[in-house]
Amino acid sequence: MTARRPKLAVWKFASCDGCQLSLLDCEDELLALAERVRVAHFPEATSAVVRGPYDLSLVEGSITNGEDEAKLKRIRRASRRLVTIGACATAGGIQALRNFAAAGAFVDAVYPRPDLIETLATSTPVSEHVPVDLELTGCPVSKAELLEVISAYLAGREPAVRRDSVCEECKRRGTVCVMVARGVPCLGPVTRAGCGALCPAYDRGCYGCFGPKETPNVPSLARWWRERLGAGPGEVRRALSTYNVNAPAFREGAGLGEDSGG
Amino acid sequence: MAERTATKGAGRRTIRIDSLARVEGHGAVYVRVAGGRVVEAELRLFEPPRLFEALLRGRHFTEAPDITARICGICPVAYQMSACLAMEDACGVEVEEAVRELRRLLYWGEWIESHALHIHLLHAPDFLGYDDAMSMARDHGDAVRRGLDLKKVGNEIMTVLGGREIHPINVRVGGFYRVPTRTEIAPLRERLLWARDAALETVRWVGELEAPEAELSCELVGLRHPERYPVCEGRVASTGGLDIPAASFEEHVLEEQFAHTHALQARIAGRGAYLTGPLARYALNAERLSPAAREAAHEAGLGDVCRNPHRSIVVRAVEVAHACEEALRIVEAYEPPGRPAVEVEPREATGHGCTEAPRGILYHRYDLADDGTIREARIVPPTSQNQRAIEEDLRAAVERSPDLPRSELEHVCERVVRAHDPCISCATHFLRLEIDGR
Numbered sequence: 001m002t003a004r005r006p007k008l009a010v011w012k013f014a015s016c017d018g019c020q021l022s023l024l025d026c027e028d029e030l031l032a033l034a035e036r037v038r039v040a041h042f043p044e045a046t047s048a049v050v051r052g053p054y055d056l057s058l059v060e061g062s063i064t065n066g067e068d069e070a071k072l073k074r075i076r077r078a079s080r081r082l083v084t085i086g087a088c089a090t091a092g093g094i095q096a097l098r099n100f101a102a103a104g105a106f107v108d109a110v111y112p113r114p115d116l117i118e119t120l121a122t123s124t125p126v127s128e129h130v131p132v133d134l135e136l137t138g139c140p141v142s143k144a145e146l147l148e149v150i151s152a153y154l155a156g157r158e159p160a161v162r163r164d165s166v167c168e169e170c171k172r173r174g175t176v177c178v179m180v181a182r183g184v185p186c187l188g189p190v191t192r193a194g195c196g197a198l199c200p201a202y203d204r205g206c207y208g209c210f211g212p213k214e215t216p217n218v219p220s221l222a223r224w225w226r227e228r229l230g231a232g233p234g235e236v237r238r239a240l241s242t243y244n245v246n247a248p249a250f251r252e253g254a255g256l257g258e259d260s261g262g
Numbered sequence: 263m264a265e266r267t268a269t270k271g272a273g274r275r276t277i278r279i280d281s282l283a284r285v286e287g288h289g290a291v292y293v294r295v296a297g298g299r300v301v302e303a304e305l306r307l308f309e310p311p312r313l314f315e316a317l318l319r320g321r322h323f324t325e326a327p328d329i330t331a332r333i334c335g336i337c338p339v340a341y342q343m344s345a346c347l348a349m350e351d352a353c354g355v356e357v358e359e360a361v362r363e364l365r366r367l368l369y370w371g372e373w374i375e376s377h378a379l380h381i382h383l384l385h386a387p388d389f390l391g392y393d394d395a396m397s398m399a400r401d402h403g404d405a406v407r408r409g410l411d412l413k414k415v416g417n418e419i420m421t422v423l424g425g426r427e428i429h430p431i432n433v434r435v436g437g438f439y440r441v442p443t444r445t446e447i448a449p450l451r452e453r454l455l456w457a458r459d460a461a462l463e464t465v466r467w468v469g470e471l472e473a474p475e476a477e478l479s480c481e482l483v484g485l486r487h488p489e490r491y492p493v494c495e496g497r498v499a500s501t502g503g504l505d506i507p508a509a510s511f512e513e514h515v516l517e518e519q520f521a522h523t524h525a526l527q528a529r530i531a532g533r534g535a536y537l538t539g540p541l542a543r544y545a546l547n548a549e550r551l552s553p554a555a556r557e558a559a560h561e562a563g564l565g566d567v568c569r570n571p572h573r574s575i576v577v578r579a580v581e582v583a584h585a586c587e588e589a590l591r592i593v594e595a596y597e598p599p600g601r602p603a604v605e606v607e608p609r610e611a612t613g614h615g616c617t618e619a620p621r622g623i624l625y626h627r628y629d630l631a632d633d634g635t636i637r638e639a640r641i642v643p644p645t646s647q648n649q650r651a652i653e654e655d656l657r658a659a660v661e662r663s664p665d666l667p668r669s670e671l672e673h674v675c676e677r678v679v680r681a682h683d684p685c686i687s688c689a690t691h692f693l694r695l696e697i698d699g700r
Contacts, residue, residue, distance in 0.1 A: 014310040017286050017687045018335020018428040024383065025427060027414040031406070034396035045383065046394030047283035047676075064310045094332050095312040106316035123312075140335060140428040198425040202432045203440040203602075207328065209429070238322065243332065 006055035006154065009041035011075055013061030013068050014095055014123060018140040019086035020044055020060050026143055036154055052078035056153050058146075062088040062095060062123040069129055076130035083149055084126045087139035091211055092246035094139075096123040099246060100256050125246065136161065139209040139243040142194045162193040165213045166206045170197035178205055185225050187239060190216035190249070211244035218253030273297045277660070279672055282679055284384040284394070286336050287686025291675045292522070293660050300664075303657035305649055305679060307523045309686045318639035323349050323608055323630055324435050330626070330641065331429045334688045336379075339372040339420065340619030342433040343494055344626040344641075349435040351509075352613025352630050353606045360599035361437040362494070364423065367592045368430070369493045369617070370585040371419030374457070375427065376620035377540075377578040377585075378416060380683045381468060382409025385575050388677050389471040405467055408460050412582065415457040419589060422446055437603030447596045454590040461583035462558050468579045469562025473572035474677070476659065480535045480651045482542035482569075485618050491550045491584055492543065493618050499546050501567075502533060508616035511625050515642065524689075528647040535650035538622030539683070540577040541568055555584035571655055571681040578683075608634030619644050621685055645689035652682045 010020050024030065024045060040050035057079035063069050076082055084090045092099070098106045099122045108114050126132055136145055145161055152159035162169070166188035170177070178184040178200045186205030188197070192213040199206045212218070218240070225231040240254035251257070279291040287309045294302040314333055321329060326345040331338035343365060350357060357365075382405065383395040392398040399406040417427040422442055424430020432438050483504060485496035498514075499505045506514060517526040530536050545567040548556065559580045568577055610632040616625045622644030629638040659678045666674065 012288065014312055015687070016332050016335040016338075017685075018332075018338070021335045021428060024379065025413075025417060027410040027417070030410065031396065031399055034399075039394070039396065043281060043283045044286060045284065046396065047387075048393035048397075049283075061310075064312075068310060093312075094317065094329065097317045098313060101316075106313040109313070109316035109319065139332065140426075195426070199431050199439075202425050202438075204431070204434075207431075238325075242325075242329070 005036060005038040007040035007050060007053075008037040008150070009052070009054040009057045009075075009079065010044070011041070011057060011059045012044075013059070013072070013089070014064045015061030015086065015088040015093065017044065017060075019089075019138075020058070022085075022140055022143050022146050023058075026147060029147060033150065037150070054079045055081065056150070057082045058085050059083070059089050059126055060085050062092045062125060063120075063129055064095065064123045065120050072126060072129050081133045081153065082130070083134045083136060084132055085136050085141050085146065087137060087209065087211060087243040089126045090135045090137050090247075091244045092123045092125050094243045094245070096246035097241065098123060123246070134159065134161075137192055137211040137244070138194055142196075145194055163214045164193050165189055165216075166191045166193050166195065166197050166210065169193040169195075170200050173197050173201060175200045178203065179229070183229055185229055185231055185235065185239065187221070190218050190221050190253075207239065207242065208250065209243050211247045212249035216249045218249050222253060277668070277671055277675060279676060282676060284387070284680055285684050285686065287684075287689075289679065289684060289686045291656065291679060293656060293675060295660065295664055298664055300657045300660050303653050303660065304522045305652050305656065305684070307645075307649070307686045307689050309524060309689070311524050315639045315641060318636050321636050323352070323628065323634040323636060326628065326636065326639070327433050327435060328429070328431075333641070333643070334685060335428050336376055336685055337372060337619045337621065337624075337688070338429045339369050339424070339433070340617060340624050342430070343369060343617045344615040344624045346433065346435050347494070347508075347615030347617060348613040348626040348628050349615075350606065350613070351615060352611040352628055353608055354611070355436060355604055355606050357437055357604055358599065360597070361441075361603070363592055364438065364441060364599070365494055367589055368420060368423045368433070370589040371416045371423065373493070373585045373620050374416030374582055374589070375413050375420065376416070377582045378409050378413035380620075381464065381575055381578050381582070382406055382413070384683070385680055386468065386471070388680060389473070389575075405464075408463065412457055412460050412464065415453050415586070418453060419450060422450060434603055436606040437601075439602060441598050441602045443598060444596060447593055450593045451590065454586055454593060458554075458583065458586040458590060461579065461586045462554065465558040465562050465576065465579040465583055468575045471575065473570060473575075474674075475662075476570050476572055476655065476678075478537060478541070478569045478571060478651065478655060480537050480654060481530060481533060482545045483530070483536045483538045483647070484542035484546050484623060485616065486546045487550070489550065491547050491588075495617075498616060498623065500530075500536065500542075501545055502530070504530070508614040508625065511614065511616060511642070512627065512640070515647070517642070517646070523649065526646055527649045528642060529650060535654055536647065537651040538644050538647050540574050540581055541571065542622065543618060544568060544577045544580070551580065551584050552587040554587060555580050558583055571678065574681055574683070608632065621645060621683055621688070622647060643685070643688035645684045645686065648682055648684065649689065652679060652684065655682070
C-alpha cells in the first residue's frame with residue numbers, strides 16, 4: 001500500500017442513486033480501486049468516514065433546497081477536484097421539469113401538507129452553485145467513463161471523455177440508422193456519445209439520456225422530425241423534456257426559455 | 263459526516279444518528295427514551311423530494327416505464343414492470359407468455375444484482391464487524407469476491423435483455439423493443455450454472471452468521487401466486503388474511519404524511535403497520551421456491567416463516583438461489599418470441615400494476631385520457647410501506663436493551679435499519695393521500 005492514497009469522496013443530492021451505484025457495479029475493479037484510493041466518504045458503501053479535505057469528490061444529484069446548496073458549498077471548499085456524475089448533477093435531472101411549472105404546483109400535487117416540505121421551486125445543476133472541474137453526463141453515467149475519470153485522476157492526466165454524438169458512435173458500431181431506414185424519431189444526432197449507442201442497437205430511437213453533445217444543432221433535427229417523419233411540435237418538445245430538460249440546448253430546443261427558472 | 267449524539271440521565275436518553283451508512287439514500291434515526299420506555303422512534307427520510315407523481319401528469323402513457331425507472335437506480339426494472347403492467351391493465355392488453363417469461367428473466371437479474379449487493383456489501387459487514395465490504399475482503403476475500411461475481415451475473419442478465427443494468431432501455435409498454443437472439447442469450451447459461459452453485463454457497467455462509475434476537479409482530483404483505491414464487495404477477499396477500507387484486511390496493515392501504523419524513527407512510531386500513539419484502543414473500547410463498555432453494559433454506563435453519571429481520575439476509579440468499587435457477591430454466595428453454603411486443607392502443611381508463619421489487623411490493627396506478635395522456639399517477643414504493651414497521655422494530659430493539667452504552671445502542675439501531683434494506687431514494691418524493699382523520 002502506498003504511503004498516501006488520494007482521498008475519494010462520493011456525495012449525493014436529489015437523485016436516484018444510480019450513478020454512484022455505477023461505481024459499485026464495477027465488480028471487477030472495485031477491490032483494486034479500494035487499494036489505490038482511500039474511500040473517505042461514500043455512505044452508500046461504507047460506515048467509515050475520513051475527514052476532508054478530499055482529493056477527488058464525485059457529486060451525484062441536483063440542488064433542490066437551501067440546505068443542500070449550503071452543503072454543496074462546504075463540499076466544494078473541502079475538495080481539490082470536483083466532478084459531477086450524471087444528468088441530475090450536471091443538468092438538474094428529470095426533476096428539473098418543475099422549473100417550468102407554476103411555482104409550488106408539483107409539491108401541492110404530491111403531498112397533502114406541502115408546508116412540511118422544504119423544497120426550492122427549482123432543481124438546478126451543481127455548476128449553478130459552485131465551480132465544477134469536470135461534468136460527466138448520462139442517465140446513468142457510463143461505468144467505463146466513470147472509471148476513466150478516476151484512473152485519469154490517479155495518473156495525473158486529463159480524462160478521455162467523448163464529446164461526439166451518439167450518431168457517430170452508432171455508425172462505428174455498424175447499426176443501421178433507425179431514423180433514415182425506418183423513420184423512427186431519434187435524438188442520436190444531438191446527444192453526446194458514451195452509452196455505446198444502445199437504443200438504436202435495440203431498435204429504438206435514442207432518447208437523449210446523455211444530454212446534448214458539443215455544438216448540437218437541435219433546430220435542424222427538430223425540422224427533420226417534423227418534415228420527414230411527420231412529428232408534431234409537441235413530440236419534439238416532449239422528447240427533449242426528459243432527463244436533461246434543463247441542459248441549455250435541449251431546453252431551448254423544447255421552447256422552454258433561456259433560463260432554468262431559478 | 264455521521265453525527266451522533268446520545269444524552270442520558272434519569273432514565274432519559276436520546277439517540278440520534280444523523281446519517282445512516284450502507285443504505286440507499288439519506289436517512290436518519292431518532293429515538294427518545296424516558297422513564298425506561300421508548301417514547302419516540304423515528305426513521306427520518308430526508309432525501310429531497312423529486313415529485314415524480316406530479317411530473318408524470320401530462321406525459322404520454324408510453325413514457326412511464328423509462329421515467330419511473332429514474333425513481334430508483336437500484337431497482338429500475340421494478341418500476342418499469344409495475345408501470346407496464348398498469349398501462350396494459352388500463353388499455354386492456356394481454357402480453358403473451360413468451361414475452362412475460364423474458365420479463366421475469368430481466369426481473370430475476372435485478373433481484374440477483376440487488377440482493378447480492380445488500381447481502382455482501384451492505385449487510386454482512388454488520389455481522390462480521392467491518393465498516394464495509396472492502397475492508398471485510400481482507401479477511402473474507404472469497405465471500406466478497408463470490409458476492410461481487412454473483413452481483414455481476416445479475417447485471418449481465420440485465421445488460422443482455424435491457425441494454426444496460428441501470429435504467430435499461432429495452433422495456434416498453436406491451437413488451438420489449440427487441441428480443442435477444444439465442445446467440446445473445448447463450449453465454450448466460452454457463453454463468454448461471456456457476457451462479458446457482460455460488461448462491462447456494464452464499465446461503466450456507468449467511469446461514470452461519472450469528473443474528474441478534476428479534477421478532478417482528480406486524481402483518482407481512484406480499485404478492486402470492488398459485489404456481490410461482492411471485493415476481494411479476496400474483497394477488498396481494500398477507501399473513502393477516504389479505505387476498506386482493508392490485509386494483510383494490512388503495513381500498514386497503516392508507517398513506518399518511520408526517521413532519522419527520524419525506525415519505526408518506528402506509529398502513530393497512532383498520533390494522534396498522536405492515537412489512538413487505540423478502541420476509542413477507544417467503545412467509546407467503548415458501549412452498550413455491552425451487553426444491554434446491556427450499557432445501558438450502560431448511561439447512562440454513564429457516565422455518566416456513568421467518569420473523570427475525572436480521573435473518574432476512576438468509577432469505578435474500580435463498581431468493582438469489584431461486585432466481586438463479588429460474589433464470590437458468592428460462593435461458594435453457596429460450597426461443598425468441600414471434601414478436602417483441604403487442605400493440606397497445608390507449609383508451610380512457612385507469613390501470614393498476616403491482617410487482618415484487620427486491621425490497622417488496624411496488625404499486626402503480628395511472629388514470630389515462632383517451633389519447634394516452636397521463637391524468638394522474640400514484641406510486642407506492644416498498645420502503646414507504648415498510649417505514650412504520652421499521653420504526654416499530656427500532657422501538658423494540660431499544661426497549662430490549664435500553665442500558666447499553668451509547669455507541670453500542672447506536673450500532674443496534676443502525677443494524678435494525680440496515681437489516682430492512684431501505685431504499686430511501688424510492689421512498690421519498692411521493693404520494694398524495696389521506697391524512698389521519700381527514
